[in-house]
Amino acid sequence: MMHPTYKNLEKATDGANANVYYASGSPAPQGNPSMYKYFWRVFSAQSPWEDDDFFTHAPVLCAADCEKEVQRLLALNLSCLLYGFRRPRKDPANPWDMNNPKWANVQFAVSWDEDVDPIVTGGHK
Template structure:
């Protein structure tokens, strides 16, 4: 999905959610941004580019927007390893899941909407 931000730039959502949703205490969202400044390409980018928290993602999109530089976004979410969430973390469903840290253990800044 392409979201035009100006006549000369766009944010292209290549995969994953367009924005965080739901209770921030249950899931953490991660973002990778590919732009002309990216030192990695292809599979190497997907495997090794930094995964940004929501606040850092929003700041980087704003920076690229100010430069009128388009970017591609890859995003995903992980359930938080938190006993206060509603998931039965011992169920078979979560057996091979890589969890995000519990809300209280997550040191990332809080972004608009309450997600870290």
């Protein structure tokens, strides 16, 4: 994973054209949207934090909000680094054995039906 620093942002981009670099996580949500929810943090030259402070303070965005922020930055000719992760959805229809110790400290996302975020390409919220 590339750390979110201004120096790394400069290295990852060509300087002439704004672009998006996936620094961690999948470039696009994958799998069944009812089982996992994807989240993103966007690092750019406008980010007030870098490195560990970025992960502590930067807002966590849903896919739709991430797409809007990326488009805003590209319109300003600013490149960005994306940091994505996913969480399993807490839904009785999902096959998670909630008695299994592996789920003890996992933070779950809301179920598909309870999720109020807009649907994006690929059917994810």
